Amino acid sequence: MKRGALYTIAPHAPFLPTLAKAVLSGRLFPDWPRDTPFWLSDITIILPTQRARQALAEAFAAEGAGLLPDLRTFGGEPGEEEPFLPPVDAPALPPAISPLTRRLVLSRLIARWAETEGGREVMATPPNAAEILGLADSLGSLADDLIVEGVPYSVLRDLPMADLAENWRKTLAFLDIALTFWPDWLAERGLVDAATRRNARLDRQAATVGVLYGDRPVIAAGSTGSIPATARLMAAVAGLPRGALVLPGLDTSIGPEGHERLITPEAAPHGHPQYGLMRLLRALGATVGAVTELGQPEIHPRTRLVRHALALPEATAGWPQARAALAPEIERAVAGLTVIAARGADEEARAIAVLARDALDEGRSVGIISPDQTLSRRIAAELLRFEVVVDDAAGVPLFQSEAGRLARLALAVAESDFEPVALMALLSHRGVTLGLGRQGLARISGRLERVLLRGELPPIGLAGLRRGLAARLEGKRLDAETGAAIAGLLDRLEAALGPLCALLQARRWSAGDLASALRQTLAALREPAPGEAEADLPGLPEFEGWAKALAEGVDPGPVLPAEAPHAMLLALMAGVSVPEPGASNHRVYLWGQLEARLQSPDVMILAGLNEDIWPRAADPGPWLSRGMRLAAGLEPPERRQGLAAHDFEMALGNAEAVLSFSERLGAAPALPSRLIQRLEGFLGPVWAKTLRERGAVWLDRARALDAISGDPVPATRPQPRPAAALRPRRLSVTEIERLIRSPYDIHARHVLALKRLPPLGEVPDARERGALVHEIFARFVNEGGDFSDPRAVETLLSLAEAAFSRLDSIGERRDIWLFRFRRAAEQFVAFERARESEVENRSAEVDGDWLLPSGFRLVGRADRLDRLRDGRTAILDFKTGALPQAGEMTAFLAPQLPLEAAMAAAGAFAGHAPSPPGDLRYLKIGLGPEALVEEHFRTPKGMTLGEAAEEAQHRLEAHVEALLMSDRLPLVAGVLPRTGQSYAGDYDHLSRLAEWSAAGGEEGE
CATH class of the missing domain: 3.90.320 (Lambda Exonuclease; Chain A)
Structure with a gap:
């Protein structure tokens, strides 16, 4: 590794602005001629995400740069650190198989295996359709891991079988069949795995960077090289005459012994934030001493605090000495650091929204990072009460979009055989018109509800509803015109839901069958009234694309058990999202974890810091145990925890950082993330309490949003006095x-x-x-x-x-x-x-x-x-x-x-x-x-x-x-x-009994 090729930017320095200044000042590539107006445009900078690319462009503009460098990306999604391919003369790579198609093909294998003697012995109970699809996804993830790490499938055959339990032996026997079949299936159709295609593109670019760039400056910045093919490309960039790597947050104080310790598996370093970077340095053949700090030469007390807190477990014995050494600067270390310990996820989202709204009032930008998409959507919803629209590129999962919700409602009606609550929920959906228009449908469905679905229940199903309607017509409890309108609505429902009802009567069906039936049903439900145009439905284009891919794709999937169709639908829609309508109108951003190491907003909020959420649980998956993964040459699942810890460390470099978690998730108690636990453990109870007291201010303000101001005034008991x-x-x-x-x-x-x-x-x-x-x-x-x-x-x-x-x-x-x-x-x-x-x-x-x-x-x-x-x-x-x-x-x-x-x-x-x-x-x-x-x-x-x-x-x-x-x-x-009456009276709500009796209203008159 040539001298001057490796740099880093510490967490306490804003990564992208610091990088821009280093380029403009000549600190990077001081020998590159700067005497023409176009000198900057000859420099290429490769970044992990499109957001980072945009932010770096803004950083150059803020420094007065007229022309920008050639800014490229390693890829737009977390973990997909793939650059754009250069225009080289090489044969086109095979197209990548879609995740949905792979899920269906692999699920067919698993469904057949589940019916064999070996599969029945491994699985405690026969898997339903959703479980089979989930196993297919995890099998695909294992195949990706093998491809990414460069481990051939055949290595699994060489695992020491004598040391394995019988269930693992049978699982490996299935893996041998599946992972032998899979490449052949892809080759027959001219397809490859997405991971294979990415590796090939990265390796192709690594082989051509010398031709592409020659002696022009090239910078690969912000990547930890967690994907080996990315690391190879970074090594190729670093080997260029004017190639440089700018690593995020590498600890330059680590000596050779510490470096060795952090890449020794026996020390269990995989969850350490520096593990990936130390491993990358070893792959590059470099030492920590070869890395130059581009940011501030002095290590900020906050950075030292976090690095002590997240040290290897064996280093915790030295915490008292480290705490004493940091004591003179502890106030500076925790200045701007806040911990929000909310009672639940709804309160956490509301407190974050209040804090973000306050920051906006002061003209500051806010970045919110959370791996929990549900919490992110809650935060966005809470911000809407302040008319703040959030910039969230993750979108809404198709399953929870308007179109996905309509599909779920239709499935619920068909599955429950027209149960009243499910039926009225479907008829109330704004996307349902059934050829009658929304107003006409609402009028008839209202009569259907009052006449047939409340009070005396008819037998279940459409036949039961029709018998109930006939009985009411015969008993003169309903006029003929209304009866005809209701009968017509039931006919339209039967026709619209016919494909789904017919499908559910079968005991087994494929994913393609389900998608085709849902597609037909939604089209019939959305039929406009004569003379009216079909109304827009958010998520409908994505739903149509998903359904078409399933119904008309390469493989419709296996014939699966018909149990739990909703869970099957959720599994099939996994990974498909719908973009949020509209654009952000404020400087509040919802980011993924990868952005934590690159972005530098005025206020950085790390949300959802609960154990098993950030970081995720170290689950090796159902196909290989942790020991089997290590024996095969794969990284252990704790590696992802190390990446999460590194992102955490980088985010805490912001001057103002907020950490939030919930003490309960749903109905169950929850623990704060181990990252917060270690941070508070190092600080000690006094400072930990101080950080939580800062967060309590925002919790109090969040609770006050819906609280009654002033002393409550008891309601008076109603005193009706009719003549x-x-x-x-x-x-x-x-x-x-x-x-x-x-x-x-x-x-x-x-x-x-x-x-x-x-x-x-x-x-x-x-x-x-x-x-x-x-x-x-x-x-x-x-x-x-x-x-x-x-x-x-x-x-x-x-x-x-x-x-x-x-x-x-x-x-x-x-x-x-x-x-x-x-x-x-x-x-x-x-x-x-x-x-x-x-x-x-x-x-x-x-x-x-x-x-x-x-x-x-x-x-x-x-x-x-x-x-x-x-x-x-x-x-x-x-x-x-x-x-x-x-x-x-x-x-x-x-x-x-x-x-x-x-x-x-x-x-x-x-x-x-x-x-x-x-x-x-x-x-x-x-x-x-x-x-x-x-x-x-x-x-x-x-x-x-x-x-x-x-x-x-x-x-x-x-x-x-x-x-x-x-x-x-x-x-x-x-x-x-x-x-002791445990049930409410028919008119308690009308008399507001709960209001005045709970406030000490009079009794016993």
């Missing part, structure tokens, strides 16, 4: 408890005429089960069932089977309910047989109507009225939910049974002569071993049932007189709330 004439004069016996506990519910139901809208796609629950149990027991009695009949239980079960058969939509739960009903039927029959000598006759579901002297009418339906042999009446109330507590009964806060007793005594039930109460009893029908539990109504001590009925009547009349017959009192909510 007496508007208050109801008729209530059911079950509504009297509402009148006592929350008169507001009566106001909302009968004065405002508001009725709870059933939830969309509500699954039958305990309420429906209770209604069916009531129906079964009532039918048995009213149809003359005999409890003494030995087949009484079987008769009840046949009635139950007919009743529960209507619940097609809940499948297994219906079957469980029916199975457990047998126990309830047995205990119910036993209960009735024990009362046989007391009961003269039984009546079920008896309607009652009682006009009180005040003119108020009480109506109701008794579950059971039994005439006892002594002339009194027994009233039974069936419950499938909780029974009233004893205190509620004695306080007459559960007045239904005593009021029904008063109605029976007054002869208010049809077909029943007046009679006093002889028994008031609850029967709780459960699902456990005690399927039937009896509970007698409890009266106050010393009070008979007849007296309790009279007391309930007096209390009813008092409430009616005070609340309904005059407007003297308001109808307020929550007067006597039920203790």
Whole structure:
């Protein structure tokens, strides 16, 4: 290596501006003639990314350069350090296979292997389609690793099999077949792997740089040479008469012993930030002493701090001495350094957005770097509240774009057989028109939702929806015109989703089949109304390209199991992104990790610094263990952690750097990155607390965005006072408890005429089960069932089977309910047989109507009225939910049974002569071993049932007189709330119960 070919720029010096100044000042290539206006344009500079190329051009312009150097790039994506090819006379390289095609071809191999005896032994369970596609990607990554490192596939055959477990032996046997087949398959089609093509292009340029550039200056800057072919090109550039390498952040204080230590595998140096650079120097045949610092000669305390913190594990024993040596400059080292420890990812994104907005107000630029694309999108969304559009070249994954979302919704409807929630989500998507236009479709789908999808659920599927529609037309619950419009919409849906539904009925299909069906479905869903143009849909061109590549590509992929189609779709769309519409209008940038070593914004924010995110987990993949990779001559997975640590070290060279992480990710606790842990560990608890206190300022401001300013003012309880004439004069016996506990519910139901809208796609629950149990027991009695009949239980079960058969939509739960009903039927029959000598006759579901002297009418339906042999009446109330507590009964806060007793005594039930109460009893029908539990109504001590009925009547009349017959009192909510109630009332949200009751609202009035 010739003298003067190797340079570096320390982390604390802005990389690109420093490089520009070194070129312009003549520090690089001092012997290059500068006496013509075109001297600078004869210099070539090769950089890792297009962003760096643009930023370097701006740096030259800022220094007053009129003409720019010849700026080229090693490639535009992280890890793809590939320059543009020169115009040399050489045969064209074969085209590279697309990642999608490779994924499909390799997945075919893996799917076949999974069905062999060896594959079944290696895999714990048969893989689904998404898992097979994921394994195909990891197999492709292994092939790339072998190509990049220059390791022939045959090396895997020479691994010491005796030392391997049986599962690894079988895996290697498959790899031998797969990696032998793969090159032959590519050669037959005139294709190569992208990694092979990149290596060939880099090696071709390395062989021609002498001819291309001669004695003109050439600089390769910003690369660590992590790809061997890139390192070979860098070596060729350094060997030119005027060739130079400018390395990012090489530690020039490392001596020969430290250099040797950092490339010795036994020292486990792969996660060290300097490992890649030291390895590159050894490949170049150079030492650290041959590298010249282009930036500031003095090492900044911040840089020394970070290098001590990220030293090899064995060096941590010397931290106390290193900390003491740095102590005089520690304040300078941590000046401008902030740590944000957010409670969750949403708070982290909001705090970063607030910090970036503050920096923009001060005219400063902001660079945000995160390997977590989801967090990046959150940050961009949070910045939109400040009308700040972020420059993010990563775009949106196709799976999450508008077009991808529409494809997922269509797949969900077909997979769920037109389940109501999925169906309405699809019809609500702005891209769906179905030939009706958005307004026309919204009008008809709204009627479909209210008429068919809420309340009583029809059988599932389009056939069920059509039967439900016919029943409503027959029952005159729907006019013919609306019915025809809904029927037409169902026909259009059937036609549009037909290809997907037909596909999902098959047990196995290929990726090409899925893409073709989705493409046809989306085209039908987006059909415009007559005379209208098709509306734009973000991501549609990318979706069309993806679907066409799958449906019409070289290989449609293997026939895969049909389970988990959504996961399969996600795996198939992996790697396809949709550009964000619009351009940035502010100096806020979202960058990948590679930019951390090159860009120098005023504020550098490293986001998502959680363990296993930055750096990623050292996962060797499913095909080779870590030891097997090393034995094959491949770099261990910790190598990626070393690159992440180097990017971290370079980013912290910025004067103002912010490190952020989340203490929880989703529902699980999360750890800060080991990079933050080591930094704080070296600093010690005092300075670590100081850095977090700086970050707490931004967290407080982020939380304040959605906080209420000033002291909270409790909401007042609504006091509706409608005129007496508007208050109801008729209530059911079950509504009297509402009148006592929350008169507001009566106001909302009968004065405002508001009725709870059933939830969309509500699954039958305990309420429906209770209604069916009531129906079964009532039918048995009213149809003359005999409890003494030995087949009484079987008769009840046949009635139950007919009743529960209507619940097609809940499948297994219906079957469980029916199975457990047998126990309830047995205990119910036993209960009735024990009362046989007391009961003269039984009546079920008896309607009652009682006009009180005040003119108020009480109506109701008794579950059971039994005439006892002594002339009194027994009233039974069936419950499938909780029974009233004893205190509620004695306080007459559960007045239904005593009021029904008063109605029976007054002869208010049809077909029943007046009679006093002889028994008031609850029967709780459960699902456990005690399927039937009896509970007698409890009266106050010393009070008979007849007296309790009279007391309930007096209390009813008092409430009616005070609340309904005059407007003297308001109808307020929550007067006597039920203790421990776990569910919300129908009108709690309307009365804002949570607002004023949580703030200490009045109770017990």
